[in-house]
Amino acid sequence: MLFQVRMDVHLPPDLDPEARTEILAREKAYSQELQRAGKWPHIWRIVGEYANISIFDVDSNDELHALLSGLPLFPYMDIHVTPLATHPSDVKA
Numbered sequence: 001m002l003f004q005v006r007m008d009v010h011l012p013p014d015l016d017p018e019a020r021t022e023i024l025a026r027e028k029a030y031s032q033e034l035q036r037a038g039k040w041p042h043i044w045r046i047v048g049e050y051a052n053i054s055i056f057d058v059d060s061n062d063e064l065h066a067l068l069s070g071l072p073l074f075p076y077m078d079i080h081v082t083p084l085a086t087h088p089s090d091v092k093a
């Protein structure tokens, strides 16, 4: 099942710089592990925003929720999920 996920990051401006560096490193490692596992096949920065558009390829809504809620930055994100269906005009379908 494919989902488009938009993540907007809102780190507290007064976050301790070391804590910021540490949480961003954990976020990157977590994200890259899921990308290598094929669960997170696309991630794109939205130009001019601390936000991304991603595509997740998972088996269920529950799996997606578990992966998203496991993001180290989850407490600092607004997340919007859009379920994707096959388009009837897609020449690859």
Ligand SMILES: O=C(O)C[C@H]1C=CC(=O)O1
Residues within 6 Å of the ligand: 007, 009, 027, 028, 031, 050, 051, 052, 073
């Ligand atoms: O920077 C972001 O968009 C937030 C988050 C998503 C993956 C990652 O490494 O950081």
